[in-house]
Amino acid sequence: MTRVTLLFVATFMAMLVTMTGCGSGSDTPKLGTVHGMVTMDGQPVSGVLVFFQPDGGGPQSIAKVNDDGSYTAIYYPVAEGAAEGVEGVSVGPCTVKVNHMLGYATRGKIPEKYGAQSELKLEVLPGDNPFDIAMESR
16 A cells, blocks of 8 residues: 555544544433323323433433323433433433423322332333333322
8 A cells, every 4th residue: 555545544544433433422321212101090191291310320311291191201411412302211220200390280289209209110121111100199
């Protein structure tokens, strides 16, 4: 190989490594897709958010519950340069909390065992993770 060809190949390889090794999603952990329905006493709940906080720490995922009670969790990292708005929850155990959205009228109060003092746990696996949240008002 000539010196010019070697220089071209070396420059190309350096650019390739830079583009693939330090992308915006490089800090994104393994994610599993989490979706389901939220109900209270058997009726769909809307106007709430579902938070998925990894038990080992790290960025949480959030889901806005639709009018029909359905949701899909979205990963929202806090690290600058990390990918935002990606469907999923960090793989591993997490605590799940349901809270009212500010300024949104909803039926009934969310019991503490689903909210601030949540007892809901989920082991997120790679791939699809259906997770329905069937709350009871009593």
